[in-house]
Amino acid sequence: DAGITQSPRYKITETGRQVTLMCHQTWSHSYMFWYRQDLGHGLRLIYYSAAADITDKGEVPDGYVVSRSKTENFPLTLESATRSQTSVYFCASTAGPSQYNEQFFGPGTRLTVL
């Protein structure tokens, strides 16, 4: 199906484990983003990517790793999960760098770290 998808939708893990959240889009958008949403903070940018093999840090990158070997995929890895990383994670994409381009969001992944 066309659009932007995330998997898994729900994940429970334990502290210290590595977790990878997947994001896939079918529009061939060049820009992709990872956000986390916590109560009282709104969405905060973790990492973004301007194209395959081009990534950069956002506001809250510590403890996360990203890669972008293919345009359509942008996985987010928590190298050693901590309880503070319990959150809802949203992936988004947009066609280009224009400030007027709409960002389209995936359905989110609800992650709980015990």
Next chain:
Amino acid sequence: RKEVEQDPGPFNVPEGATVAFNCTYSNSASQSFFWYRQDCRKEPKLLMSVYSSGNEDGRFTAQLNRASQYISLLIRDSKLSDSATYLCVVNTPMEYGNKLVFGAGTILRVKS
């Protein structure tokens, strides 16, 4: 100080009421502005862009005051289906392209 600030609400209003949300932003380099809507922790969806001259889309009116770094959203004739969280979003430049900075959101509850 947060880069984008909103009154969290909740705003509890009856059907048919007019309600206004305000938002302030701190980065004067910000170039474009949006209101997104989010239902029950689902993904945010674009409600409308905010243009310098102000713009209207049906029951929704958005206004921007660059001098005061202030954005507003007015909803007329509220419907039950308008109940959601409204996110004020500001687009600012970064090294590769632009980033969206989100306010924490304003909760609207429309009651019959």
